[in-house]
Amino acid sequence: MAIIEQHREEVAIQGGDLPQILLPTNCPGCGIGLAGDELRANNYVCVNCGHHFRLGADVWIPLIADPDSWQERWTDVRSHDLLNWIVPKRYQETVETLLEEGLNESVRTGTCTLAGVPIWLAAFDFGFVGGTLSIVAGERLARGMEQAALTGVPYVLVSASGGARMQEGVLALMQLAKVNAAVGKLHAAGVPYFSILTDPTFGGTAASLALLGDINIAEPGAAIGFTGPRVIKQATYADLPPGFQSAEFQLAHGQVDMVVPRNELRPLLAHLLELYP
Amino acid sequence: MSVWEIVELARHQDRPYSLDYIRRLAPDFIELHGDRLSADDPALVGGIGTWHDRTTLFLGHQKGRSLKERVARNWGMMHPEGYRKALRLAHHAARFGFPIVSLIDTPGAYPGAGAEERGIAAAIATAIMEWFEIPVPIVAAVIGEGGSGGALGMGVADRVIMLENSIYSVASPEAAASIVWRDNSRKVEAAEQLQLTSREIIAMGVVEEVVAEPQGSASADYDAAAGTLDEALWRHMQPLLEQTPSQLLQHRYDRFRYIDSLIQAEPHFGPKID
Numbered sequence: 297m298a299i300i301e302q303h304r305e306e307v308a309i310q311g312g313d314l315p316q317i318l319l320p321t322n323c324p325g326c327g328i329g330l331a332g333d334e335l336r337a338n339n340y341v342c343v344n345c346g347h348h349f350r351l352g353a354d355v356w357i358p359l360i361a362d363p364d365s366w367q368e369r370w371t372d373v374r375s376h377d378l379l380n381w382i383v384p385k386r387y388q389e390t391v392e393t394l395l396e397e398g399l400n401e402s403v404r405t406g407t408c409t410l411a412g413v414p415i416w417l418a419a420f421d422f423g424f425v426g427g428t429l430s431i432v433a434g435e436r437l438a439r440g441m442e443q444a445a446l447t448g449v450p451y452v453l454v455s456a457s458g459g460a461r462m463q464e465g466v467l468a469l470m471q472l473a474k475v476n477a478a479v480g481k482l483h484a485a486g487v488p489y490f491s492i493l494t495d496p497t498f499g500g501t502a503a504s505l506a507l508l509g510d511i512n513i514a515e516p517g518a519a520i521g522f523t524g525p526r527v528i529k530q531a532t533y534a535d536l537p538p539g540f541q542s543a544e545f546q547l548a549h550g551q552v553d554m555v556v557p558r559n560e561l562r563p564l565l566a567h568l569l570e571l572y573p
Numbered sequence: 574m575s576v577w578e579i580v581e582l583a584r585h586q587d588r589p590y591s592l593d594y595i596r597r598l599a600p601d602f603i604e605l606h607g608d609r610l611s612a613d614d615p616a617l618v619g620g621i622g623t624w625h626d627r628t629t630l631f632l633g634h635q636k637g638r639s640l641k642e643r644v645a646r647n648w649g650m651m652h653p654e655g656y657r658k659a660l661r662l663a664h665h666a667a668r669f670g671f672p673i674v675s676l677i678d679t680p681g682a683y684p685g686a687g688a689e690e691r692g693i694a695a696a697i698a699t700a701i702m703e704w705f706e707i708p709v710p711i712v713a714a715v716i717g718e719g720g721s722g723g724a725l726g727m728g729v730a731d732r733v734i735m736l737e738n739s740i741y742s743v744a745s746p747e748a749a750a751s752i753v754w755r756d757n758s759r760k761v762e763a764a765e766q767l768q769l770t771s772r773e774i775i776a777m778g779v780v781e782e783v784v785a786e787p788q789g790s791a792s793a794d795y796d797a798a799a800g801t802l803d804e805a806l807w808r809h810m811q812p813l814l815e816q817t818p819s820q821l822l823q824h825r826y827d828r829f830r831y832i833d834s835l836i837q838a839e840p841h842f843g844p845k846i847d
Contacts, residue, residue, distance in 0.1 A: 378777075379768045384754060431833050438830060460722075462749045465768050466779050469743040472722060473729050473829040476702040500743075502694035503682075503722040508702060522694035522722070523684035527751055531684045541689060551692050 307411040307566040309559065311339040313363070314355050323347050325517075339558045348515050348558055350495055353404045353419035356454045360417055360562065361408035368406035370439060373432045375401060379465050387463040390425060399424045402457065403433035405440040407449070411566035416444040419454040420501070428461035429501050434471030437505065441478035445485040450569060454492045455506040458524075459499015472504040479508045488572040490565060493520050493543070493552065511568065512552040513561070514543035520551070577761045579770050580746060582738045583717050584680075587792040589799065590649075591618055591633025591676040594716065597799035598674070598806075599624045602631065605665075607658060614655030616647045616679070617727070619662045621671065625807055627814075630666035632659055632727060633676035636717075649718075650683040653696035656726050660700055663707045672810055675713040675727050680745050682723030697726040704729035705825055710813030712806050715739045715771075715780070716791075721748065731825050732809040734782040735771040736802065738790050741779065742769035779832060781809065 312333075317340065319330055325347025335342065339359065340349040351359070357366055374391075381387035402425060405418040418437055420427040437453075444451045460468040482489045491509025493502075495518035502522055506512075514520060521541035528534060539545050543555045556564055574582075582588070595602050599622025607613040618635045621628055634651065637643035659675075666673050682693050701722075704711070713730035719741035735741060744752065746764035751757040768774070771783040784805045791798035813821065 379766060381766050383762060383766070435833075458752070460743050462743060462753055462763075462767070465743050465777070466741050466774055467777055467833050469721065469725055470779060470829060470832045472698075472725055473701055474832065476698060477705045477826050477829055480702050480705050500722050503697040503726075504701060505698070507695040507698050520694075521689050522682065522697070523689065526755075527748060528684050528686060528689070530751065530757060532686070534686050536686060540686070549690055549692060551695055 307563050309339050309359055309562045311337045314339065314358055317349070317351065317355060319349070341558050346516060346557065348495065348517055350422055350456060352399070352423050353421040353454075356419040357404065357406075357408075357417065359558075360410060360419075360452060360454065360565070362410060362412065365408040366406055366417075367408065368404060370405065370436050371400055373401070373435055375430055375432050375464070377463070378467065379463065381463045390463070394424050401432045401436070402427045402430055402461070403436050405436045410452070410562070410569060413566070413569040414449050415569070416440050416449050416451045417454075418452075420456045422456040422458075422496075425461055425463070427455075427457035427501070428459060429457060429468060429471050429475075429504070430461040430464050431467055431471060434474045437475045438478040441475070441482055445478075445481040445487050448485065448487055450487060450572065451482055451489045452492070452565065453489070453505060453509070454494060455497045455501055456494045457497055457499070457501035457506070459501055459503075469500065472500050475505045476508065479505055488568070490568060492561065493546075494518050496520070498522065498524055507551060510572075511554075513564070514546060514552040514555050516543055516555050516557055518543040520546045576765045576770060579738055580740055580764050582790055582792075583740045585790075585792055586638050588717055589791050589795045591635050591678060591716065593795055594676060594799050594802060595620075595622070595631045595633060597796065598622070598803050599629065599631065605662060607661075608654045609661055610654070610657055612652075612654040614652050614658055615645055616649050616651045616683070617655035617659060619658060624674070625810075628669070628671050630662055630671045630673045631676070632662065632673065633716075634679040634724075634727065636678060647683060649679045650681060651679065651723060651726070652683050652688050653691045653693045656696040656700040659727060660703055663704070667707050667709050670709060672710040672814065673707070673712075673730075674806055674810075675711060675730060677713060677715045677719045677724050677728055678717035678739075679720050679723050679727075680718050681720035681748065682726065697722045700726040701729055705822065705829075708818035708822060710810055710816070710821060711825075712809045712813070714784070714802060714806060715741050716802070718745070720745045729825070729829065731813050731821060731828065733780045734784055734805055734809060735774060735780045736784050736791060736798075737771055737786045739771055740769040741771075741774045742767050778834065
């Protein structure tokens with residue numbers, strides 16, 4: 297029997313220890329009034345309907361990493377306004393405001409352990425310009441993957457992203473190539489790469505590293521796709537069916553290996569780390 | 574010329590399209606079809622021909638001129654099957670040691686429900702990743718529109734060049750306006766901020782060369798435009814033919830890994846290496 301079966305309780309997420317997040321008063325899934333502590337204890341999954349609330353990197357990191365194991369890397373790599381982007385808002389101002397609010401770019405990365413196994417972890421932060429893939433994000437991702445490939449340490453990604461960052465122009469687009477080449481390094485080294493797709497994962501992030509995992513794991517109800525539904529409707533005038541681009545839709549269309557509720561995610565990852573020693 | 578005038582020129586229906594160039598570069602060109610899985614994507618042409626005395630694989634986004642042709646070519650917007658066809662042919666070229674020329678001219682991958690259902694995101698992702706493993710020389714040229722991941726899916730190469738009046742962008746101006754303003758009518762403002770003209774793209778270090786177009790743009794003289802493109806492509810291809818596969822792949826990796834190094838080198842710009 298896999299070791300994980302004996303230790304399922306130990307590796308389960310300790311929701312009560314997670315940071316608090318800003319919540320609406322009612323669940324967007326079922327409308328029930330939300331009790332913050334109860335929701336947090338359930339890993340920010342609605343106890344009534346199972347709606348998975350979006351989480352920032354500050355929550356994803358303690359959710360995946362063993363306590364006190366997280367060592368963040370390259371936090372001082374910074375974005376700059378390369379294109380003199382001024383409308384509707386100065387890009388430099390956007391970035392500086394978010395940094396002051398305590399967010400550090402759209403991707404944070406580092407090493408930690410999961411059920412005692414060393415891993416590389418990268419988490420997108422949707423709160424930072426929509427989790428858009430930027431030069432800093434690409435640089436942090438590529439460096440982490442290169443390190444993981446060199447040292448044989450499994451790589452875990454949590455994505456939540458609108459795609460490439462418009463305000464960094466074609467250099468943001470080039471990050472798709474940069475990170476995909478680095479995924480190729482993981483593949484060549486035989487290092488397992490587990491990609492967790494959360495709500496929402498679109499555009500250049502879906503069309504690069506997020507769907508290239510050795511195993512792609514989606515959260516229930518997460519919207520995942522290339523072109524967003526608003527742009528599809530503008531471009532084709534098509535009516536999109538309910539559930540279009542949901543995690544379950546992507547499972548049915550062969551794009552992800554499984555749809556896994558958040559409460560089962562950590563035991564699953566621990567099990568996978570056993571299966572890919 | 575304003576930025577928007579360049580965008581319109583890059584998209585102009587009188588502009589030479591991929592087949593106009595390919596047939597001039599390799600008059601014996603033979604088109605090959607299909608992804609060997611389910612379909613043939615007419616928005617991407619591929620095939621072989623003799624170019625500078627050597628069998629070469631040509632790939633290119635193909636647009637149409639008449640309404641009927643445009644519909645048939647889907648405005649040069651590829652479906653997942655197109656990226657799978659491109660990779661199928663790239664592996665074919667690798668098997669026989671043929672160099673690859675890729676011509677880029679697309680507003681982007683097709684933004685429709687069918688493309689989503691058949692995995693357009695994963696098709697582009699896989700293409701971008703696998704181009705790094707194709708052990709033959711690849712030179713890409715943006716000949717019109719280089720739009721978004723749909724273009725980059727055909728644009729991972731050892732050298733990338735751009736025609737003078739072409740554009741290369743993270744998203745089409747319309748899509749960028751839709752994303753930033755939620756209003757695609759603000760496309761002109763978006764185009765001005767995106768820095769998508771050839772002069773701006775080469776300044777960012779994303780392409781190796783901007784190829785001059787004939788007086789009055791490439792539309793004015795297809796033969797002259799094809800002649801200068803041929804000369805530039807060959808000038809970039811020649812030194813690549815001398816490299817071993819492992820040298821090629823290492824340089825291709827480094828080209829994209831450090832593509833933002835121009836801004837990294839500038840102390841006030843970009844990521845700082847620690």
